[in-house]
Amino acid sequence: MILATITPSRKTELIRLLAEMNYEPGLLNPSNTLVPFGQFDRLHYARFVILEDQTMDDITVCGLPRVNYPTYLAFLGDCDGPADELLAEMVKRASDGLRRIFMYCDGFDVDADLLVWIKAGNVSSAANYVNWIGRTVRQVTEEEALHQALERFLQENSTSLRPMQPGQLRERLKVFVAGEQQAGRLTLTPPKPTPLGWQIRNFLHLVGIPIVLLVLSPPLLLALPFFLIQLRRCERSDPEIAPRVDPDHANLLSSLEDHDMTNQFSAMGSVKPGLFRRITMILVLGAIGYTARHIFNRGRLARVTSIQFARWVFLDDKRRVIFASNYDGSLESYMDDFINKVAFGLNIVFSNGIGYPRTKWLVLNGAKDEQRFKDYLRRHQIPTQVWYNAHPGLTALDKWRNSLIREGLERMSMTNGEIQEWLRLL
Numbered sequence: 001m002i003l004a005t006i007t008p009s010r011k012t013e014l015i016r017l018l019a020e021m022n023y024e025p026g027l028l029n030p031s032n033t034l035v036p037f038g039q040f041d042r043l044h045y046a047r048f049v050i051l052e053d054q055t056m057d058d059i060t061v062c063g064l065p066r067v068n069y070p071t072y073l074a075f076l077g078d079c080d081g082p083a084d085e086l087l088a089e090m091v092k093r094a095s096d097g098l099r100r101i102f103m104y105c106d107g108f109d110v111d112a113d114l115l116v117w118i119k120a121g122n123v124s125s126a127a128n129y130v131n132w133i134g135r136t137v138r139q140v141t142e143e144e145a146l147h148q149a150l151e152r153f154l155q156e157n158s159t160s161l162r163p164m165q166p167g168q169l170r171e172r173l174k175v176f177v178a179g180e181q182q183a184g185r186l187t188l189t190p191p192k193p194t195p196l197g198w199q200i201r202n203f204l205h206l207v208g209i210p211i212v213l214l215v216l217s218p219p220l221l222l223a224l225p226f227f228l229i230q231l232r233r234c235e236r237s238d239p240e241i242a243p244r245v246d247p248d249h250a251n252l253l254s255s256l257e258d259h260d261m262t263n264q265f266s267a268m269g270s271v272k273p274g275l276f277r278r279i280t281m282i283l284v285l286g287a288i289g290y291t292a293r294h295i296f297n298r299g300r301l302a303r304v305t306s307i308q309f310a311r312w313v314f315l316d317d318k319r320r321v322i323f324a325s326n327y328d329g330s331l332e333s334y335m336d337d338f339i340n341k342v343a344f345g346l347n348i349v350f351s352n353g354i355g356y357p358r359t360k361w362l363v364l365n366g367a368k369d370e371q372r373f374k375d376y377l378r379r380h381q382i383p384t385q386v387w388y389n390a391h392p393g394l395t396a397l398d399k400w401r402n403s404l405i406r407e408g409l410e411r412m413s414m415t416n417g418e419i420q421e422w423l424r425l426l
Contacts, residue, residue, distance in 0.1 A: 001313055002075040002087075002121045004105035006050065011071060014104040018048055018385040026256035028388050034097030037388040040089060042080040042137055045309055045326045048101070048386040049074050049266045053320065054249070055380060058354045061239045062273050069316055073105055076324055078309040080136045084119070091115045126282070126321075127289035129310040131396045133297040134194070135403070140391050142187050143402035146177065149186055150405065150426055166419040174409055188406065206294050230276055231362060238272060241355025242376040252383055261328055261395050262308065264387040267380045268315070268322040269353045278318055280362075281352040285312050288349065299400050303341040306334060308396050312349070321353070328395040335374055343367040353380070401425050 006014060019025070021032040030038030037046055051072040060066055079086045091098065091114050098118070102108045108117065153176050154161060161169060180186040213220070257263050271281050292301065301307050310325035327334045338346055347366035351359040357373055359366035367373040391399075408414065408422035 001077075001123045001125065001311070002118050003051075003123045003315075004073050004102060004108070004121050005070040006073050007104055007106050008071065010104040011050070011052075014073065014101070015050065015385065017101065017104070018050075021048075021386050026387070027259045028386060030388060032097075034100060035090065035094045037390075039093060040079075040086065042086055042089075043388070044078045044080070044137055044140075044390050045264075046075070046077040046386075046388040047264060047266070047324070047384050049076070049324070049382065049384045051268055051315070051322060052382065053268050053270070054382070055241075055269055055355070058241050059270055059273065061241060062354065064273055067319075069320065072315075073101075074322070076311070078130070078326070080138075083122075087118055088115060091118065123313055123315075125289070125311040126285040126314050127292060127312045129288075129292040129301055129307060129325075130297065131301075131308045132299055132399070132403075133293075134191070135399065136191075137390050138189055139191065140394065140399055140402070142189060143399070143406050144391070144394060146186060146188065146409075147402045147405055147426075149180055150177070154426060166416055166423060169423065170408070170414070170419050177409055188410075202293070205290075209290055228361075231280075232360075234272070234274075234276065235351075235359055235362075238358065239355065240357055240372070242357055242372040242379070245375055245378045250378060253378070253381055256383055256387075257331060260389060260392045262389055262392070263327055263329070263331065263334070264384045265325045265327060265331070265334070266322065266382050266384045267324075267377065268320060268382060269355075269380045270320050271318065271352055272354050277352045281321070281349075282318065284348050284352070285314075288312070299396065301342075302345060304337050305396060306337055326389070328397070331378075335377065339367050339370055339373065346373070350377075 017034070021028060021034050023029050028037070030036065037043060051074050053069065056069065057066055077083070077086060095114055098114060099108075099110055102114075102117070103110060150173060153173070161172065164172065177186060177188075181188065271278055296302060299305060301310070306328040308326045308328065310323070310327075313322050313324075314320070315322060329337075343366065344363035347356075347359045347363050350356050351362060351366050356376060357366050357369045404422070405425050408419075408425070414422065
């Protein structure tokens with residue numbers, strides 16, 4: 001995530017420039033002349049979004065004055081491999097377009113080293129979720145091509161294939177795929193080995209955090225009663241701010257959604273004032289980041305399968321947070337999925353934001369008040385000016401299915417039952 005402060009007098013010009021990247025609002029031209037996202041074969045999703053918080057007055061209900069935070073331009077990307085490599089490639093291929101975009105930001109010098117300037121604006125995530133760690137853009141592309149080729153072959157040869165036994169049919173499909181690969185019409189690139197340095201860092205993170213918590217457990221257990229007392233005191237007095245959403249705001253957001261099976265979501269707001277809520281938010285996002293990295297990294301976040309990528313990022317000395325995600329289906333189904341399956345998770349995170357529907361013991365109530373929660377979330381949502389999806393039409397479940405199809409082809413042997421299950425994927 002690259003963050004830059006927009007020069008206030010030039011915000012309208014920037015919005016107009018970003019709009020040139022789209023065919024229409026919410027529908028990007030991947031070959032646009034500013035940043036042709038379609039040329040970057042390691043980029044899953046990307047967005048340019050203007051971080052302009054319409055809820056900054058909310059802090060006044062806590063008896064504190066409004067803080068006039070800057071309006072930021074954020075560039076977010078989800079990519080394979082090191083982010084620095086992607087940024088270097090983007091600067092090499094789209095330098096002029098990036099300079100035209102960032103010239104509307106404070107402190108940008110058109111003659112400066114663009115890559116150095118961009119990297120200086122990098123902001124780390126407090127928590128990050130990847131639906132399937134290790135699945136690359138190339139893999140998704142190749143496996144979808146495999147799926148489509150098999151579908152066509154089955155349809156075009158249904159009469160001769162129908163009498164075959166499952167094992168015979170699988171062997172016939174393997175012969176077909178081998179022929180397509182030999183002819184250069186299909187490619188199934190073997191996965192690259194995971195870098196050793198990444199494996200070491202990941203292992204140290206996996207075991208290091210529990211060890212630290214174990215060492216700190218005695219004072220943490222002593223502090224727990226005081227934490228719970230303070231939590232309930234705050235929960236009883238924290239104000240709720242969840243009015244019905246302004247129709248114009250809702251219509252603007254709706255115009256940017258449902259152009260594809262997958263949608264983007266960008267929302268921001270202020271953390272409730274005080275050290276207690278800030279520390280709670282840091283700990284909660286730390287726990288989410290750990291579990292997303294080591295536990296929920298194969299197709300689901302808890303019981304939710306519709307999120308492809310997501311991140312939480314602190315802004316302004318941890319006084320504000322932005323949440324950005326790429327999810328499958330409509331916003332209504334996305335919110336319902338969370339409310340019905342992991343409402344407690346929504347409460348743990350978002351109840352630390354000003355105005356959230358009142359919770360009990362951090363996990364109860366809150367999002368269970370469905371309409372108030374939806375109004376709260378929609379009110380904090382901000383329009384995403386530019387959004388790129390490398391694989392339109394493919395949901396997270398589609399990508400998982402395609403990987404299973406490939407796995408079934410490449411396995412040395414399968415039982416008849418396994419083959420029948422595999423054929424059902426087709």
